[in-house]
Each structure stands twice: as structure tokens, then as C-alpha cells.
Amino acid sequence: MRAVRNLIGALALGAVASLGAVLPSPARAAGEAIAIPDANFGFAGFFGTFDRGAAQRGLQVYKEVCSACHGMYHLSYRNLLEIGLSEDQVRALAGTFTVMDGPNDTGEMFERPARLSDRFRRPFANELAARAANNGAYPPDLSVMAKARPNGANYLHALLTGYVDPPAGFTVADGMYYNAYYPGHQIAMPPILNPDQVTYADGTAATVDQMARDVATFLAWAAEPETEQRRAMGVKMILFLxxxxxxxYAVKRKVWADVKH
Amino acid sequence: MAIGLHDSTIKNPVLRWVDQRLPVFTMMQKEYGTFPTPRNFNYFWNFGALAMVTLMIMIATGIFLAMNYTPHTSYAFDSVERIMRDVNYGWLIRYVHMNGASMFFIVVFIHIWRGLYYGSYKAPRELLWILGVVIFLLMMATAFMGYVLPWGQMSFWGATVITNLFSAFPLVGEHIVTWLWGGFSVDNPTLNRFFSLHYLMPFVIAGVVFLHVAALHITGSNNPLGIDPKGPQDTLPFHPYYTAKDSVGLIVYFIVFAFLVFFMPNYLGHPDNYIPANPLVTPAHIVPEWYFLPFYAILRAVPDKLGGVLLMFGSIAVLFILPWLDTSPVRSMRFRPVAKWALFLWLIAFFVLMWAGGKPAEEPYVTISRIATAYYFAYFLVILPLLGRLERPLSLPESIAMPVLRGGGPVMAGAAAKPMEKA
Known part of the structure; x- marks a missing residue:
């Protein structure tokens, strides 16, 4: 079957071409070669979904710990409906934040409780204020952090659990902390997660590893909230195709049936 | 032709009324219906149609992205994230556009390779080939400017590195760079003009594609045997034979495309481009998109900046004169026992350059890049001109319909010839 062989050839060629194309992918080339341990997240893999419980616990860690310094500007409170919180819960959560609005009819700015449609409140007015409060370091926005680092979610989990004693002879600069997984190993963020830092409503034990996993899950969802919808659509699309x-192919065979070749 | 209504053969009265005044239906029938096409295409001949479809997909998704994008340094990154989150199916449109660029280059690389292997650049198709190289250059410019638009770290630093290349030219270099930037650094004017040009260029490409196809329909298609059709027994009407065959290739192509878009949309991108552009922080390694890596490796293989820039541009420019560098009258590599392996080696050199381009500019990658670069050029400038004189090609089949040779036994003993013995 020449046609079949040709088709297989074309397929193999496409596969080789795309493989050849992706092998030197710059993502693998950049950055130092620090092996990141695989945290075996349930949302990894082609059919994975986000563990809603973990994402909600991760939100709690973000809210009670991370959000003191890190913003998530691209998220609105309404987005939290997607990780299984009810509208009342999200409304109540948004209501605990105060945002600036206005100007009103008399031209004055005024403060009001946040609504579902508001973006997550930024912890600092601007970058300079953030640096002034953090010993010169700028805590980056976390909205897309999970896709802004190679191997995002695993990296975040490794980073948050990677505070260890520096190896002998390694000098850590003043105001910096040693981290096994941070490029260059010196990070300005202190080891912020301690056992029982938060009290989980569902009774999960708040170990450092558990909190790191939960917040990494939350950040992975936040970076690509469309993931589950995308994968589900992809399955349907590929089956259809x-x-x-x-x-x-049957039509092609039929059309070509009268051609001797 | 006499002045007056066109003598239309279209049956439908409404279409005929139009066709008599503007014979577009007659033209479509001639160019895509009955157009005589060699009967022996393999699936490599799908890739022209695939490239055409990809161009249309890119233009369609791009128009919808432009409706929601803000070309300003303060808002560009946020507006892209807004597309991903708040625009209905914005993530789908953007991921199709983003991965569509990669798919476009995969398709065009294979399309060009097809031309190299089967000698599609040779007389009488020289101008057809040259127009194709023009399209390739325009594509590279368009893709480069498109990558700048999300205004991430790699957008900014890629734009800085690539535009700075022009400063290598003596005397006018610095002025060219300032002129490209619209200022004294990559900044808002740069982003604005890149957005404008990124929207314009695809339509320029579409125009050159039209010329490319028009030229193709004058000379007719090449084919895997590289010999000219000698009569109706060697050809088939384009429709339904090749519309059906192209459709099969198109669906396979869509499956690969869909897999990228839906399951690994960021695999071919760089994570640093999800960090907003920051002129004060240089990324550890600045790397272009994967499809520029072979040319980036050639650039870095030369210790001299101007020399590297010239060699990089030369790696594309050499394709323009390829029809005259290859002195062999035999088109298809099937009948060129030495040139065939020289070309496979060239393909390996191309992939080696792609790999080395993604590595830091240090040993052993620099030496490897130099060897591969040397072979890349040697193939065009030394091997092909010499082989045309030194190589003894196998004897060519008499015609497409009767490809089995008299007395040429071992020549055609291969997968390529065997099925045709039935003809």
C-alpha cells in the first residue's frame, strides 16, 4: 500500500520535524541546571485536573502569608468561583479588603469594600514602596508565576521547601537566605512558611510541605485558569479530527481508486 | 481577445452572469479544477497547501487578537493576560496564534526542504523559488515583530539584541538602529511601529503568495521524479484528486496543531516571556524563538560582529542564487546518488545549528556551530556547483506514467520505484 506508506512517512516526518524542533527548546537551555524534584501534582499530565481542596487551601496560604508582599494583579475575586468557592464565600472574602474608588459626584476619591469584579488588592502602591518595605527587593506579582519559571509548579513547591543550611564555605550575603533551588542560591525572601503557619478549615495538617503544595496548586491554577476547559476541548477536538x-482518507481512496499507480 | 462578454461555460445562470463580466469562476475552474497536475505527488506536496491554510489561520486569529490588544509598554503585557482570562475563548485564539507561528515554520521548513530534495528550484521554476524565499524572509520579519508584542522579558531583550545587529554596519549602523527603534532604546515607539508592521506584513505575504501561486501555475508543479509531464497520461486534474489528497494531509496537520494548542501550548515558548519586560534586568540567556535558532547559531559562530551578521543574512541570501549554484540538470535527488547524501548531511547540519543556537555561546557549542555553519555554506557554494560536473546521475525514467527504465535495473530498485512497475 503505497498510499498508506506515504501517509505513515509523512506522519513520521512530521513527528521527527516537531521533535527536532522542540529538542533545542530554549526553555531547557536557559537557567542553571538545578534539578527540580517532581512533586507529582494531580494537574500535571495531559488529563490532570486541579484538586479544588488544595487550591482553596492554597488560596488561604496566599491570603494569610504571601499576599503581605506579593500581588496577583491579573486575578479578580470573581475568578475564585472557579476553584469551588460559593458566591457568598467569595463575596465575604472580597468584603474583607478595602479598595480605592472614585472620583464620586463631588470629585473625591473614596474607599469601599471590594466587590467580586475588583482585581486582587495590590500589597504596595508601587514598586518603590515595595522595595522600601522589603530591604530593596521587589516581590514579583504571582498571577502568572507558575508559567514564568521553567517547570513552574514543581519549582514553586521546591523553592518554598528548599530553605536549608548553606554548604560549608558558602557565604550568604547580608539580608539574603540560602535556598537549594533558587538560581544562584541566594534569595531575598525569608523562609516564610513554618509548620502550622495557617490553620486549615478542613483539618489538614499544615506542614511546610503541605502548604507549599497547596499554594503551588493555587498558583498553577491562577496562571492558567483555562487549563481544564482547554484539555477537555482538546480531547473532543482530536477525537473529532x-x-x-x-x-x-476513505474519500481520497475512493477518488484515487481509478488511478493506476 | 475581443471586447465584450466572456464566453462562459458555467451552467448556473447567476454565476454565469457574473462570470461573463468577471470570469473568476472560469479562472478557479482552470487553476484549481481542471489544472493538470503530475499524477505522482507524494505527501510532501501537501505542504504548500498547509502553509496557505496556516497563513489564513494566522490572519484570522491575529485580527481578533488585535481587537483586544493594547500596543503600549505600560499595558501590552496586561492586555495579553486580559485576552487569556477575560475575552471569550481569548486563550484559544492566542494559543492558536502563538503555536500557529511555530506550525507555520515547521510547514515552511518542510516545504523548502521538499524543494531542495526534488530540485524544485531549477529551471524553469527559478522565479517561483525566489518568490518563496521572499515569503520566508517576510515571515521571519513578521514572526520576530509578533514576538515583541506581548512585551515580556524575551520580547524586549530579543528585540534589543536583534535590532542591535544592524549597528554592526560601518558608518550607517547606529543611525539604522535609532531609526528602527524610533528613539535611543527599545521603547514605546518601537512597540507601536512593530505592532503596525506586524499587522501589515501578513497582507504583504498574502500578496507575494499570490505571485508565488501565479508563477506556479505558469510552470506547473515539479514532482518526485523531477521530469516534466509529457502529456495527459502523466497528469491528473487538480480537483478532485489533489483536493482529496491535500485534505488528508490537512487533517493530520490539524491533529498535530491541536495537540500543541490544547495540551502543551507553552512548550515551544520561553517561560521568561511571562515576566513583564524590564529594561534594567537582563535575562541570563537571551534566546530567540526556536525557528530562528539555526540562524542565531550562524551569527554566533563568527567571532566578528559584522562578519556574523553578514553570514547570518548570507545563509538566507544564498537561497536566492541557488538555482544557478546547482549546475546539475537533474532535478530529483532520487537520481543523484552523491548529492542526495550531501543534502541529508546538510539537513543534519541544520538541526545541529538549531540545537547549538539554544545553548550558551561557549565551548564546545561554538566549535560545533562553526563546523555546521561551514558545511551549511559549503553545500551551496562548493558541493552543488562541483557535483553538477563530477557526479554521474542515474538514468532518468522516460515519463511519469512509464517510469520503469529499460536496462536501468538496479537504479530504480527501491521503495520509490517499485510501486510504479504496476503502471
């Missing part, structure tokens, strides 16, 4: 491809 396979069926359509079979039909198209």
Missing part, C-alpha cells in the same frame, strides 16, 4: 481524518 481522527474521525474526520478517517472519512477524508
Amino acid at each position: 481522527i474521525v474526520l481524518g478517517g472519512l477524508t
